[in-house]
Structures are given as structure tokens and as C-alpha cells.
Amino acid sequence: MAATTVTTAHAARTHLGREAGRRKPRDWVGIGLWIALLLSALAWAMPFIFMFLTSVKSKADINALSTWDLPTTFLWANYADAIDTGNLWETGANSLLIALVKVPLGLLLASGAAFALARLRFRHHKVVLGLFVVGSMVPIQVALGPLFNTMLRLDLLDSRAGLILPYLAFGIPYQVFMLYGFFKAIPDELDESARIDGASTFRVFWQICLPLARPALAALFILDFVATWNEYAMATTLLQSQSNWTIPLAVQSFSSQHATDYGSLNAFIIMSAVPVLIVYLMFQRYFVQGAFAGAVKG
Amino acid sequence: MSVIEHKEAPEGSPRRALARQTKPGRRQRGAHRNTFIAALPYLVPTALLYGYFLLYPMLDSVRISFYEWSGFRTQEPTWVGLENYVRLFTGADPVFWKAFQNSVIWVALAVLIPMTLSLLLALALNRKMIGRNLFRSVFYIPAVFASITVAAMWRWIYNPTLGAVNQVLEGIGLDSWTQQWLGNPKIALYSIFVAAVWQGVGFNMVLFLAGLQQVPPELVEAAKLDGARGPQIFRHVTVPALRPTFVVVLILTIINSLKVFDLVVGMTGGGPAQSTQVLALWSYSQSFSNHNFGQGGAVATVLLVISLCLVVPYLIWALKGEED
Numbered sequence: 001m002a003a004t005t006v007t008t009a010h011a012a013r014t015h016l017g018r019e020a021g022r023r024k025p026r027d028w029v030g031i032g033l034w035i036a037l038l039l040s041a042l043a044w045a046m047p048f049i050f051m052f053l054t055s056v057k058s059k060a061d062i063n064a065l066s067t068w069d070l071p072t073t074f075l076w077a078n079y080a081d082a083i084d085t086g087n088l089w090e091t092g093a094n095s096l097l098i099a100l101v102k103v104p105l106g107l108l109l110a111s112g113a114a115f116a117l118a119r120l121r122f123r124h125h126k127v128v129l130g131l132f133v134v135g136s137m138v139p140i141q142v143a144l145g146p147l148f149n150t151m152l153r154l155d156l157l158d159s160r161a162g163l164i165l166p167y168l169a170f171g172i173p174y175q176v177f178m179l180y181g182f183f184k185a186i187p188d189e190l191d192e193s194a195r196i197d198g199a200s201t202f203r204v205f206w207q208i209c210l211p212l213a214r215p216a217l218a219a220l221f222i223l224d225f226v227a228t229w230n231e232y233a234m235a236t237t238l239l240q241s242q243s244n245w246t247i248p249l250a251v252q253s254f255s256s257q258h259a260t261d262y263g264s265l266n267a268f269i270i271m272s273a274v275p276v277l278i279v280y281l282m283f284q285r286y287f288v289q290g291a292f293a294g295a296v297k298g
Numbered sequence: 299m300s301v302i303e304h305k306e307a308p309e310g311s312p313r314r315a316l317a318r319q320t321k322p323g324r325r326q327r328g329a330h331r332n333t334f335i336a337a338l339p340y341l342v343p344t345a346l347l348y349g350y351f352l353l354y355p356m357l358d359s360v361r362i363s364f365y366e367w368s369g370f371r372t373q374e375p376t377w378v379g380l381e382n383y384v385r386l387f388t389g390a391d392p393v394f395w396k397a398f399q400n401s402v403i404w405v406a407l408a409v410l411i412p413m414t415l416s417l418l419l420a421l422a423l424n425r426k427m428i429g430r431n432l433f434r435s436v437f438y439i440p441a442v443f444a445s446i447t448v449a450a451m452w453r454w455i456y457n458p459t460l461g462a463v464n465q466v467l468e469g470i471g472l473d474s475w476t477q478q479w480l481g482n483p484k485i486a487l488y489s490i491f492v493a494a495v496w497q498g499v500g501f502n503m504v505l506f507l508a509g510l511q512q513v514p515p516e517l518v519e520a521a522k523l524d525g526a527r528g529p530q531i532f533r534h535v536t537v538p539a540l541r542p543t544f545v546v547v548l549i550l551t552i553i554n555s556l557k558v559f560d561l562v563v564g565m566t567g568g569g570p571a572q573s574t575q576v577l578a579l580w581s582y583s584q585s586f587s588n589h590n591f592g593q594g595g596a597v598a599t600v601l602l603v604i605s606l607c608l609v610v611p612y613l614i615w616a617l618k619g620e621e622d
Contacts (some may be wrong), residue, residue: 034427040419041436047451048439049498050462054454066469067462083349113344116337123334128341130613135352135607137549138558141578142598145369145585146358147351152371169351172344201336230444234562237586248446252564255450262454269450273443284435 021287055079055266062262077262082268085258090243091250096275098246099228102164103221106171111213113172114179115205119191125247129180136173144237151238158240166234171227182216183209204228217285226276247272301305357600363595367405369585375592382596392573394597397580400487404576405555408492408498420506434507438500445497449564452493456480456565480566483573490565490574494558502547509543510536549612556605577601 050067055078057071065071082088113132117125147166149155156162191204199207210217232248239245245253254268363382367375386394423434440448455462456479464476479489513536521531559578562568568575568583575583577597587596 030425030427033422033425035570036431037419037422037427038429043556044436044440044496046462047455050455051451054528060330062460067460067465075383109347112340120333120337120340122337125337126617128345130617131353132348133613134606134609135348135356136502137613138356138605139553139559139578139601141557141559141582142605143352143355144361144582145362145591145594145598146355148369148586149358150351150355165347166351168346171347173352176344206341226442230442230446232444232446232563233582236563237582248444248560251450252446253442255453255564259453262457262460265450266454267348269447273447276444277439280439 006151011021051266051269054262055264055270057263059263078263078267078273081261082254082264082271085240085264086250086254086268086272087245087269088250088271091245091247092272093276094244095229095246098160098164099225102171102228104225104279106168107220108215109168110175111179111210111217112205114176114183115209117176118180118183119186119204119209120201129176132173132176134173134201135169136177140170140233144233147234148237157238160244163235163238163244163246166238167197167228167231170234171224175224178220179213179216182213186212188235189244191273219282222279222283222286225279231274300337340598359595359598359602361595362591363599365592365595368589369591372588378592382592385593386596386600391593393575393580397575397577397597398600399579400575401556401558403487404491404558405552408494408551408555409548412495412502413547415495415520416502416547417506419499419503420510423503424507424510434503437503440497441500443497445560446564448493448497449561452490452496453480453565456489481570483570484564486570487574490561493565494561497561498554502551505547505550506540506543509540512543513539545612545615549608552608553605556601577604 021059034056044208053067053069053071054062056074056079057065058073061071106227116122117129117132149158151162151166154162156165160295191199191208194204194208229250231246232252235246235249236252239249242253251269251272254265258265362375364379365375366378366381367373385391389395419437423430423437443451456464458464458476458478458481463479465515467473467475477485480486517535517539518531521535526534528565557578558576559582562574562576562579566574568579575586578601581594581597581601583593583594588594
């Protein structure tokens with residue numbers, strides 16, 4: 001319904017615009033649409049507003065006041081409590097460490113594979129590509145049982161290094177697929193002339209293909225950072241001791257063990273998402289680009 | 299090297315000339331072998347990691363599904379053949395069917411509701427308007443939150459006495475509508491689904507927005523000149539141009555529905571009375587909570603087969619589509 005209104009309104013506007021010259025007609029459909037969007041956006045933002053209001057309320061306020069009321073006094077102490085109870089600094093440091101090792105290393109590995117598949121098109125390279133991509137589309141829970149056994153056998157259970165290895169494997173398929181598309185779009189003449197000048201395959205990879213793929217790499221870096229920061233299923237399977245926990249494990253534990261501590265629970269949730277929010281706000285356009293590449297390449 | 303097999307090699311290039319002189323068949327095979335050897339150093343580390351930590355565990359689930367095993371190192375797995383599958387498919391494991399049914403419901407709902415919503419949002423936000431970027435951000439931001447965090451948020455929102463949903467209902471005089479949103483086995487699954495819609499719509503919206511950039515403006519103009527009206531333009535220009543995006547969003551939606559795990563773990567843990575159990579979680583629970591890796595493997599295998607039935611045809615389509 002809205003779909004048709006959009007295009008009608010658009011058509012109507014340009015049509016009128018052409019006929020009426022300078023005079024700007026009131027675009028009633030557009031205004032109605034805008035109001036509808038505003039209301040939906042408010043509804044969408046509501047959980048965040050409730051969450052923030054709860055995070056600064058005392059227990060008494062939470063019990064006595066409505067969810068949408070402002071607190072009698074802003075109780076910022078909830079945030080300090082949450083940092084203590086949820087062990088925010090330690091779990092945050094674990095998450096950050098894992099993400100900062102995993103993301104660049106994973107991208108390097110994925111670019112290598114994508115380069116080999118896209119630029120050195122050996123026989124059946126598409127089958128290999130297919131094998132890589134399948135992994136990004138099968139639910140990871142299928143692998144969790146055996147993955148646990150594998151890590152047990154390697155004696156890497158409950159360690160941050162032990163989590164990074166499967167995380168690397170987990171991010172590779174999607175990145176290989178994306179970068180494959182990107183590398184393939186580089187004109188052949190470019191590395192051909194480099195080769196004629198005597199450049200080795202490695203130099204073609206390192207000095208020609210990688211720099212050209214910088215926008216794709218940036219987008220993947222951001223997407224992968226968020227995905228790694230947020231990953232829960234593998235972390236809960238492979239990590240046990242609290243000192244190794246990542247942020248999602250801390251959130252889940254907080255929400256099940258201190259579930260009645262609503263103020264600090266919500267404070268903790270807000271703080272746990274700060275890094276990804278910062279990343280989102282700083283690199284917004286890359287999210288769109290990343291999705292864009294996905295939509296175009298299929 | 300790729301020049302040899304590439305059609306668009308410039309006519310005068312020396313390699314092209316070389317390729318024409320030698321016998322094409324032999325030349326090509328040799329080139330392929332050379333490129334393969336050159337590709338190995340770039341491919342092998344990645345392939346090893348991926349194979350050992352992702353592909354192999356996925357396939358190993360199939361092997362484990364033929365054994366009975368508690369998962370403890372002290373106990374040896376015993377071969378039981380198809381027994382685990384017999385249990386699944388003869389109804390000896392009623393939770394499996396509940397989980398299966400819930401996963402199917404989830405897929406169906408996800409294809410209907412968030413896909414439609416996100417398409418409408420994308421069409422609306424494709425127009426130039428005041429605050430467009432702010433709107434887009436508001437709808438997208440839930441997608442950067444961890445699912446487990448979204449689950450914790452919504453558990454609070456659904457809290458029977460203090461949560462926002464029931465308080466709002468009471469505030470507008472609909473006291474009789476208040477519910478144990480996550481405690482009522484009949485509606486708990488749908489309550490979780492609402493949280494999933496809230497989180498997921500933004501991402502699909504961005505995909506659709508990206509797809510709309512692919513709609514050629516010349517075509518829209520041409521249609522207008524030919525006297526086409528809004529709905530006609532939408533049906534005959536926009537929809538066909540969006541078709542590849544539709545396929546991508548559809549596949550991703552189905553796959554993501556099969557992957558639902560964090561939200562259920564965080565909001566109900568599969569309860570009450572297993573009413574929100576889904577396949578991905580049941581496989582995990584069988585292995586790690588019930589210490590029955592064989593059963594867990596069998597559920598995982600079912601999930602694997604379903605996923606492959608969807609993914610393989612899609613990949614063949616996608617990879618064929620971009621022929622070189």
C-alpha cells in the first residue's frame with residue numbers, strides 16, 4: 001500500500017512541478033508518509049527509551065513509577081554497580097582483545113583466499129568458492145557439539161586463543177565471498193602489465209589488489225568487528241571460567257542471575273553495546289556499502 | 299595468466315598471441331596447473347582453518363549422530379546405527395517435533411512480516427525527506443545490538459508486573475490484554491518473534507534500499523513519459539529491478555530463521571514446557587544439557603540437510619549468474 005503511495009506521490013510531485021513551474025505544491029501524501037514514519041520510528045526507539053529510563057531509576061522508583069515516568073532522582077550509581085556486578089572491564093577487555101586479533105587476521109586470510117580464487121582462476125575454482133560459501137549459510141549450531149570435542153582434544157577449551165581459531169573460521173566464508181566479487185572486478189590489464197614489468201604474484205596481491213580493495217576491506221572490518229563482539233553461541237560453548245568471558249556471556253549471566261536488579265541490568269546492557277554503537281555511528285556508510293555489495297553480488 | 303582464458307584480452311597483447319600459436323587444449327591445462335600451484339600459498343592457510351574448525355565439525359555431527367555418547371571423555375561412544383533417527387522420526391522425542399514445528403512457523407512468519415515491513419520502509423525512506431538519515435538509523439540500530447542483548451532488553455519489556463508492554467496496556471485501559479508474554483506457552487514464541495522483528499527489520503531495509511539504487515532512473519522516466527502511473531511504474535519497473543534483491547533477502551531471511559538461537563536462549567531458554575524450542579537450540583540442548591551427543595548430532599544433521607537443500611540451489615544460481 002505504502003509502496004504505491006510512494007511512487008504515486010513521487011510521480012505526482014514531479015508532474016505538478018513541471019506544470020506549475022516555480023510554485024511549490026503541498027505534497028500531502030508526502031507529509032502523511034512522513035508522519036507515519038515518525039510514529040514508527042518513535043515506536044522503534046521506545047525500547048531504548050524505556051531501557052535508559054530504567055537504567056537511572058532506583059528500585060523504589062521502578063516499583064512505584066510507570067516505565068515511561070522520569071525518575072525522581074537520576075541514579076547514575078546503577079552504572080557503577082553494573083560495572084562491578086557484571087565485571088565489565090574484564091569481559092570488555094576480553095571481547096576487545098579477541099576482536100582486535102581476530103578481525104585483521106581473519107581479513108588477511110580471507111583476502112588471500114579470495115585473491116587466489118578470483119585472480120588465479122585455477123580449474124574448478126568455483127567449486128572451491130562454493131565450498132567456502134556454504135559454511136556461512138549453515139547454522140553454526142550444527143557444528144557446536146563436534147567443535148567442543150575438537151577443542152577438548154586440542155586442549156584449547158576455555159581459552160581466548162581457543163575461541164579465536166573457530167571465530168576465524170566462522171568469519172572466513174562471508175568475507176571470501178565478498179572479496180572474491182571485489183577482486184574479480186579489477187581489470188585484468190592491471191596485473192597483466194604489472195607481471196610484464198616483472199612483479200611476482202605476491203606483489204600483485206599485496207601492492208595492487210589489496211590497496212584497490214580498501215573500501216571493501218573497511219566495510220568488512222566494521223561488519224566483522226560487530227559480529228565478533230556480539231557472538232554468543234560459540235562463546236557459551238567453548239568458554240567456562242568467568243575470567244575468560246566475553247561481553248555477550250556477561251550480559252546473559254547478568255540477565256539471568258541478577259534479573260531483579262532492573263536498574264543496573266539495563267545500565268549494563270547499555271554499556272555493553274557502547275563499542276558497537278560507536279563503531280556504527282563512526283562508520284555508518286560502510287554498513288550500507290557492505291550490505292550493498294551483498295545485495296548486488298548475491 | 300588469467301588473460302589466457304579471458305575473452306576480453308586485448309587483441310595485440312603478447313600473451314594473447316602466444317595462446318593463439320600453441321595448441322589451445324594443452325596450453326590451457328598447463329596454465330591451470332600452474333595457477334593452481336601459485337594459488338596454494340594463498341589458499342591453504344585459510345582452507346585449513348575453515349576446514350578444520352567449521353566444515354569438519356559440521357560433517358562430524360553426521361558421524362556422531364550414529365553413536366550414543368554422553369560427551370564425557372571417560373566414556374567411549376557406542377555405535378547405534380540409525381537408532382537416534384528412529385527416535386526422532388517415530389515421535390519418541392516429542393520435543394523434536396515441537397522444535398521442528400516452531401522453526402517452520404518462524405520461517406513462515408519471517409518471510410511474511412519483517413520482509414514486508416522492511417520493503418515498505420525502504421520504499422518510504424528512498425524518497426528525499428527531512429530527517430531521512432535519522433529515520434534510517436533508528437530502524438537500523440537494533441541490528442548492531444547482540445541478539446543476546448536484545449533478548450535481555452525484551453525480557454525486561456515483557457516483565458509481567460513492571461515491564462513496559464503490560465504497563466502501557468494498563469495505561470490505555472486494556473487491562474484484560476495484559477499477559478505473561480513469555481510465560482504463556484501459547485504465545486511465548488510469538489513474543490520472541492516480535493523482538494526478532496524489531497531487531498531484524500533494519501538490516502533487510504538496508505538491503506532493499508541498496509536494491510532500489512539499482513532501479514534505473516531512465517526506465518522510471520521513460521515509463522512516466524509513456525504515461526505510466528505510480529502503481530504501474532512500481533509493478534513494471536521497480537519490482538522487476540528488485541528481483542535479485544528479493545531473492546537475496548528471502549534466502550537470508552529463511553537461513554536466519556533457522557539460525558535463531560540467542561534470542562530464545564536469552565528470553566525463555568526454550569520454555570515454558572519446551573513451547574519455544576527451535577531446532578538449533580534443541581540440537582544444542584540435547585548435546586550439552588542432556589549429555590546426549592548422539593541425539594544432538596541427529597537434530598544437527600536434520601538442520602544441516604534442510605539448510606543445504608536451500609543453500610546449494612541458491613549458490614548454484616548465484617555463482618552461475620556472474621559468469622566470466
